[in-house]
Amino acid sequence: MKQQKIKIGILGYGNIGRGVEIALRNSEDMELVGIFTRRDPLIIKSVYCKNIYSVNELEKWQDKIDVLILCGGSATDLPIQGPKYIKMFNTVDSFDTHSNIPKYYAEMNEKALANEKVGIISIGWDPGLFSLNRLLDNAFLSNGKTYTFWGEGVSQGHSDAIRRIEGVVDAVQFTIPVVESVEKVRSGTNPDLTTREKHTRECYVAVKDGYDKGIIEKEIKEMPSYFAEYDTFVHFVSLEEVKEKRGAMPHGGFVIHSAKTGINNEHKQLMEFSLNLDSNPEFTASIMVAFARAAYRLALKKDYGAKTIFDIPLKLLVAKSEEEVIKELL
Amino acid sequence: MKQQKIKIGILGYGNIGRGVEIALRNSEDMELVGIFTRRDPLIIKSVYCKNIYSVNELEKWQDKIDVLILCGGSATDLPIQGPKYIKMFNTVDSFDTHSNIPKYYAEMNEKALANEKVGIISIGWDPGLFSLNRLLDNAFLSNGKTYTFWGEGVSQGHSDAIRRIEGVVDAVQFTIPVVESVEKVRSGTNPDLTTREKHTRECYVAVKDGYDKGIIEKEIKEMPSYFAEYDTFVHFVSLEEVKEKRGAMPHGGFVIHSAKTGINNEHKQLMEFSLNLDSNPEFTASIMVAFARAAYRLALKKDYGAKTIFDIPLKLLVAKSEEEVIKELL
Numbered sequence: 161m162k163q164q165k166i167k168i169g170i171l172g173y174g175n176i177g178r179g180v181e182i183a184l185r186n187s188e189d190m191e192l193v194g195i196f197t198r199r200d201p202l203i204i205k206s207v208y209c210k211n212i213y214s215v216n217e218l219e220k221w222q223d224k225i226d227v228l229i230l231c232g233g234s235a236t237d238l239p240i241q242g243p244k245y246i247k248m249f250n251t252v253d254s255f256d257t258h259s260n261i262p263k264y265y266a267e268m269n270e271k272a273l274a275n276e277k278v279g280i281i282s283i284g285w286d287p288g289l290f291s292l293n294r295l296l297d298n299a300f301l302s303n304g305k306t307y308t309f310w311g312e313g314v315s316q317g318h319s320d321a322i323r324r325i326e327g328v329v330d331a332v333q334f335t336i337p338v339v340e341s342v343e344k345v346r347s348g349t350n351p352d353l354t355t356r357e358k359h360t361r362e363c364y365v366a367v368k369d370g371y372d373k374g375i376i377e378k379e380i381k382e383m384p385s386y387f388a389e390y391d392t393f394v395h396f397v398s399l400e401e402v403k404e405k406r407g408a409m410p411h412g413g414f415v416i417h418s419a420k421t422g423i424n425n426e427h428k429q430l431m432e433f434s435l436n437l438d439s440n441p442e443f444t445a446s447i448m449v450a451f452a453r454a455a456y457r458l459a460l461k462k463d464y465g466a467k468t469i470f471d472i473p474l475k476l477l478v479a480k481s482e483e484e485v486i487k488e489l490l
Numbered sequence: 491m492k493q494q495k496i497k498i499g500i501l502g503y504g505n506i507g508r509g510v511e512i513a514l515r516n517s518e519d520m521e522l523v524g525i526f527t528r529r530d531p532l533i534i535k536s537v538y539c540k541n542i543y544s545v546n547e548l549e550k551w552q553d554k555i556d557v558l559i560l561c562g563g564s565a566t567d568l569p570i571q572g573p574k575y576i577k578m579f580n581t582v583d584s585f586d587t588h589s590n591i592p593k594y595y596a597e598m599n600e601k602a603l604a605n606e607k608v609g610i611i612s613i614g615w616d617p618g619l620f621s622l623n624r625l626l627d628n629a630f631l632s633n634g635k636t637y638t639f640w641g642e643g644v645s646q647g648h649s650d651a652i653r654r655i656e657g658v659v660d661a662v663q664f665t666i667p668v669v670e671s672v673e674k675v676r677s678g679t680n681p682d683l684t685t686r687e688k689h690t691r692e693c694y695v696a697v698k699d700g701y702d703k704g705i706i707e708k709e710i711k712e713m714p715s716y717f718a719e720y721d722t723f724v725h726f727v728s729l730e731e732v733k734e735k736r737g738a739m740p741h742g743g744f745v746i747h748s749a750k751t752g753i754n755n756e757h758k759q760l761m762e763f764s765l766n767l768d769s770n771p772e773f774t775a776s777i778m779v780a781f782a783r784a785a786y787r788l789a790l791k792k793d794y795g796a797k798t799i800f801d802i803p804l805k806l807l808v809a810k811s812e813e814e815v816i817k818e819l820l
Contacts, residue, residue, distance in 0.1 A: 182753060186633050207753055262816055282820055289626070291820045292804065293763075296619070298819060299780040299807035300773075303516050408757050421776060423512060423537055427738050427768035429776075433623075434764075438757035443630075446751060446759075450629040470815055474622065475800035477629035485800055486592055489628060490612055490621045 165191040166456045168449075169225040169249070171215065171241065173197050173204055175409065176254065177231035179445025181207050187449055189479045193224055222248045226459070227452040229253075231445075239264065246271045246279045246466075250455045252448050254284040261287070269466035278458045279466045283451045284444040285435055286310070290415050292469050293433040297417035301429055304419020305350045309342060309358060311335035313411025313440060321386045322363055325379050327371030330399055332406040334362040337413070348418050348428040361392045366399040411440035450477040495521040496786045498779075499555040499579070501545065501571065503527050503534055505739065506584065507561035509775025511537050517779055519809045523554055552578045556789075557782040559583075561775075569594065576601045576609045576796075580785045582778050584614040591617070599796035608788045609796045613781045614774040615765055616640070620745050622799050623763040627747035631759055634749020635680045639672060639688060641665035643741025643770060651716045652693055655709050657701030660729055662736040664692040667743070678748050678758040691722045696729040741770035780807040 166189060170177045173195050184192045185208070194211040197204055201212040218228075228249035232238050234257045242253055246268055255264050261282055272279040282288065290308060297306045315335045322331035341358055344351045363380055367373060377394045381387055397405075414434035421427050437443045451469075454476035458467065475485050498520050500507045507525065514522045515538070524541040527534055531542040548558075558579035562568050564587045572583055576598055585594050591612055602609040612618065620638060627636045645665045652661035671688055674681045693710055697703060707724045711717055727735075744764035751757045767773045781799075784806035788797065805815050 179751070182751060258820070261820055262813065265816055287820045295804055295808060295815065295819045298810075299783075299804075300776045302809075408752070412760075421509070421512060421769060421772040422738070427772055428766075429768060429773050430742075430766040431619075432762075432764045432766075434762045436758075436760040436762075438759060439751060442751040442757055443759050446630045453629075468816060468820055470805035470820070471803050473801050473803055474625055474629070478625060479632075480628075483592065485625065486595055486798060489625045490588075490591055490617045490798055490800070 163189070165189060166453060167191055167193045167224060167226045168452055169193055169218070169221060169228045170195045170209075170231055171218070171228055171245065172231035172237065173199075173206070173212075174231060174233075175441035176445050176448070177229075178207060179439070179442040180229050180231060180449055181209055182442060183446040183449040187453075187479065190449070190453070194221065196221075218245070219248060225249055227252060227455045229448055229452055231448075234260075242279065242281070243267050243271055246277050247275045248277075250278045250459045252280045252283055252451045252455055254288075254444060254448060255282045256284065256287055258287065265466050265468070272465045276462070276464050278455045278464055280451045280455050280468070280472070281466055282468055283448050285447065286413070288444075288447060288469055289433070289435070290413070293415040293417075293431070295470060297415070297419075297431055301417060301419030301421070301431075303425075304417050304429070306415060306417045307345045307353070307358075308413065308415050309337040310413040311337050311359065311411065313413070313437070314406060314409045315361075316409075318361065318363075318386055319406075321383060322365060322380055325376055327367050327376055329366045329368055330402045331363060331365040332402050334364075334405075336360045336362060342414075342416075345416050345418060346430065346432070348420075348430060350418050355389045356391060359390060361387055361390045363387075363392065363394045364397050364402050364405045365394060366397060366402045408439035409441055410438050412436040453477060453479065493519070495519060496783060497521055497523045497554060497556045498782055499523055499548075499551060499558040500525045500539075500561055501548070501558055501575065502561035502567065503529075503536070503542075504561060504563075505771035506775050506778070507559075508537060509769070509772040510559050510561060510779055511539055512772060513776040513779040517783075517809065520779070520783070524551065526551075548575070549578060555579055557582060557785045559778055559782055561778075564590075572609070572611070573597050573601055576607050577605045578607075580608045580789045582610045582613055582781045582785055584618075584774060584778060585612045586614065586617055588617065595796050595798070602795050606792070606794050608785045608794055610781045610785050610798070610802070611796055612798055613778050615777065616743070618774075618777060618799055619763070619765070620743070623745040623747075623761070625800060627745070627749075627761055631747060631749030631751070631761075633755075634747050634759070636745060636747045637675045637683070637688075638743065638745050639667035640743040641667050641689060641741070643743070643767070644736060644739045645691075646739075648691065648693075648716055649736075651713060652695060652710055655706055657697050657706055659696045659698055660732045661693060661695040662732050664694075664735075666690045666692060672744075672746075675746050675748060676760065676762070678750075678760060680748050685719045686721060689720060691717055691720045693722065693724045694727050694732050694735045695724060696727060696732045738769035739771055740768050742766040783807060783809065 230253035318333035417431040560583040648663035
């Protein structure tokens with residue numbers, strides 16, 4: 161008897177949604193049953209999926225979708241969509257507004273339990289894989305210090321902030337770890353680093369004719385929380401150059417933990433997890449697809465509620481039997 | 491009301507046992523109730539623990555120990571001690587003979603279930619943390635290729651193999667990753683690497699007077715499975731130099747996963763986990779202590795049986811509440 165495939169729905173067809181569509185091609189135990197969009201389904205150019213529907217039809221799909229992957233953003237989409245759709249579907253999302261996660265978790269957990277659903281939240285690489293490494297660091301060597309560096313890569317939020325400035329046509333912002341600080345951390349000296357010492361910000365900006373570049377540059381560099389606390393470099397380039405720089409949205413970063421063990425704390429111990437990604441959204445999407453497999457399996461076991469990466473036995477992520485996992489991966 | 495501490499026993503007082511003793515000093519939610527040894531308890535020089543007993547008394551401690559950490563070796567100790575003590579205690583061990591893990595797992599699982607105990611097996615960094623990374627690599631980017639490199643560091647097994655040669659007083663063997671191969675892997679070209687292309691072996695050997703160094707060198711270099719398939723370098727040094735080189739048994743290594751995503755697999759994605767350890771046994775011991783916490787919590791939930799790192803929600807490793815974990819680490 162052929163095993164039933166896990167039926168996946170995609171909500172929201174931006175960079176992440178498209179990444180999920182692509183990642184599902186490599187997942188033989190899953191099938192994509194439909195992409196749901198707030199836009200007119202007829203104008204969506206998908207990679208291969210022909211089943212594109214209006215989000216308004218989603219309610220009717222409750223029996224036909226095992227896991228709905230929420231591909232919207234954390235600012236405005238997920239706070240509405242998460243609590244709405246967890247009542248109807250098992251979900252996976254990438255909610256990443258760190259300070260609001262406890263509130264979002266509580267709301268998702270309550271509704272998931274009430275409706276016997278599984279909602280895996282805050283999945284991706286940060287929060288997500290980086291969180292997992294921070295947890296392991298803390299678990300094993302709790303007397304050490306954990307450093308998270310992001311980049312070199314495109315920060316969507318910072319690029320958006322520049323684009324909101326009057327006169328800017330397009331912009332892309334690269335977050336870059338300060339090499340000297342990274343080396344200091346890797347040397348095991350556990351330095352105290354200021355915001356400025358950890359990352360620099362490089363901005364590639366295309367402006368409309370007639371606007372004063374000096375004023376725009378000043379506005380960027382003095383923008384509070386986004387740029388004022390950093391060494392920020394602004395490069396005025398053409399619209400084409402901005403697009404080229406953006407590429408597939410490369411990103412990456414590393415979590416480094418530096419601690420000491422021994423009778424007199426005489427032994428340095430260094431743990432590091434790093435990512436170097438040509439495409440941030442496609443990688444994030446690949447992670448979400450694996451967690452959709454876990455959501456399906458948790459639901460089968462009636463282990464309902466909101467879950468984070470910390471709650472899930474990680475064997476649930478792979479399309480392998482218990483025996484294969486032990487034999488091939490342990 | 492003060493929370494009860496988790497009561498830990500150590501079985502076997504070698505490098506790992508000593509590392510566990512040290513690691514427990516940093517774990518406020520645990521207390522070390524005793525070290526159990528096959529040697530005469532009176533000759534054991536512990537770091538701080540005064541409660542040192544003969545292993546023969548262990549059976550009487552079933553009500554006084556929550557988790558017994560098995561600090562013996564995989565070759566001869568654990569295959570006996572694991573199945574014996576899982577009948578009486580929740581256990582954590584570092585069983586690392588890869589090819590025998592399925593058999594060991596099955597035996598431990600059966601006995602653990604029959605006696606309502608939790609036995610967490612094969613804990614450390616490989617198997618252990620490296621396994622976890624191999625699993626994540628496979629889960630997220632299953633079309634990629636995973637490479638495990640060990641070193642630079644001391645291989646206990648290879649050092650022992652040299653010491654068994656007649657005329658050798660002491661020896662220490664360093665496993666060293668081949669830099670060019672590591673760089674090739676990191677560049678995303680997914681090379682096929684032979685055993686020789688992945689690691690070299692450096693041996694520091696002290697010999698007795700009157701033995702022919704040429705013969706000993708030849709014997710090392712031609713030893714099947716241990717050295718014959720590698721570029722092996724032999725250095726004859728004094729006994730003091732061997733001890734100095736060995737130090738606290740430094741080790742480390744990295745798991746690198748290189749894969750592609752995109753409509754036409756046009757985007758390279760690189761994941762890497764690495765360790766750089768001054769003391770291999772102290773690090774391994776620190777991991778085992780965190781898993782002892784998980785074993786205790788699983789037993790409280792009556793989630794009995796043998797477990798690997800793949801089976802355990804990782805939040806069980808840290809001495810923090812659910813809320814703290816989400817707020818501080820996610």
